[in-house]
Amino acid sequence: MVVSGQCLLCVFTPQKETPLANAVFWAARKGNLALLQLLLNSGRVDADCRDSYGTTALMVASYSGHYECVKELIMQGADINYQRETGSTALFFASQHGHCDVVKLLFEFGASTEFQTKDGGTALTVASQYGHSKVVDTLLKNGANVHDQLNVRPFASTFTASHCHDLLLPMSSTTSSSSLCFQDGTAPLWMAAQMGHSEAVKVLLLRGADRDADRQDGSTALFKAALKGHNSVIEELLKFSPSLGLLKNGSTALHAAVVGGNLRSILLLLGANADPTLANKNNELPADLTKSDRILKLLHPKISNGNS
Structure with a gap:
């Protein structure tokens, strides 16, 4: 399943909450500091009010990046490290959406x-x-x-009843569904x-x-970047001399780059002395994995020199 969009916060629909608690969530989502202060100072609603999923107003404000609302909730006694039913905290949500100022604020008050x-x-x-x-x-x-x-x-867990995902989901509808696996x-x-x-x-x-940490499937960061043609990533990884040899998955980053078909990726790896004469577990050379004349021209001179 591919999830489109950037996980925007939908209209909050808390369950089994009082009207005042609903208003607190609304203020936290919209960044309405004056209303939030009025509600919390009334003494009629707790700063840690939460919905049936365990979502707190602090999580909502952190998700939305409303610094002043986050600070107000903390000063009113909100539990910074409270976990909703999926295990996510306010820090998780602020980090997910790149709210660095909120992340720093949470750390100032003891976020873990x-x-x-x-x-x-x-x-x-x-x-x-x-x-x-x-x-x-x-x-x-x-x-x-x-x-x-x-x-x-990961599984399809939601931030609110409106299907705002709080797990590791792709950033756009063009992302391959394999990114979820x-x-x-x-x-x-x-x-x-x-x-x-x-x-x-x-x-x-x-x-x-x-740099060479691999997953259960044997792929490394360099292998995946090469497969997807992320050349700026490849350049950063190559500065740290990652493995260009056979990985636990029985293949090499060069094999991945050839399958991906990105000429620049192949050139970067060859320039780092990736060996085009190294066969994978199926005894295939990188050149065996493509019919592209342009790619073969890059690989064949290297193979000829290696054989000689």
């Missing part, structure tokens, strides 16, 4: 990077997938684990690489991400 969603997702994994490099850097500076990994395949071992670097977010990849690498 340790909480995970039911699929093992964290604020760092979701920020990496959406390419929010400044948020990624901020999270890592505040204790996020650069080696975080998803545990299971995250398996065990998927790390932030792999996510950022497969989505083509070179700045996030750069930050993660500089902060110690394992």
Whole structure:
């Protein structure tokens, strides 16, 4: 299933809440600080009021990026690290949507990077997938684990009853449905690489991400970037000398680049001394995987020189 759009916050429809609580959620979503203060100061509604999914007003304000509303809710006693039924926190939502100022504010008041969603997702994994490099850097500076990994395949969980997804979903309707098939071992670097977010990849690498960390299927960040033709990502990864040899999946990044058909990707890998004479587990050379004359011309001189 491919989900279109950027996970915009839909009209909030809390269940089994009082009219005042509904108004708090509305104010948090719209960024109406005056109304939010009026409601909270009345003493008739709690700053931690939540809907039947465990969503709090702080999560809604963080999701929407309303800094002052987030601060007001915190000052009124909202639980920063409260988890809704999917495991997501306010920090997760602020990170998902790139609200770096809100992320920093949450850290100032004790937000933790340790909480995970039911699929093992964290604020760092979701920020990496959406390419929010400044948020990624901020999270890592505040204790996020650069080696975080998803545990299971994500499921279609929602932020509200209006189907606003809070898990790791593709950013546009043009994203392949295979992007949803995250398996065990998927790390932030792999996510950022497969989505083509070179700045996030750069930050993660500089902060110690394992350039050759592979998923359960044996693919690495370089392999995935090569397959999808994300050349700026390939360039960043090559600065850290990733493996160009056979991976656990029995193939190489060069094989992936040839299958992807991006000439620039192939040139980048060849320029980094990827070996076009190295066969995959099926005894196929990269040249065996294409009928493109342009790609074959790139590979054949190298093969001839290698044979000689």
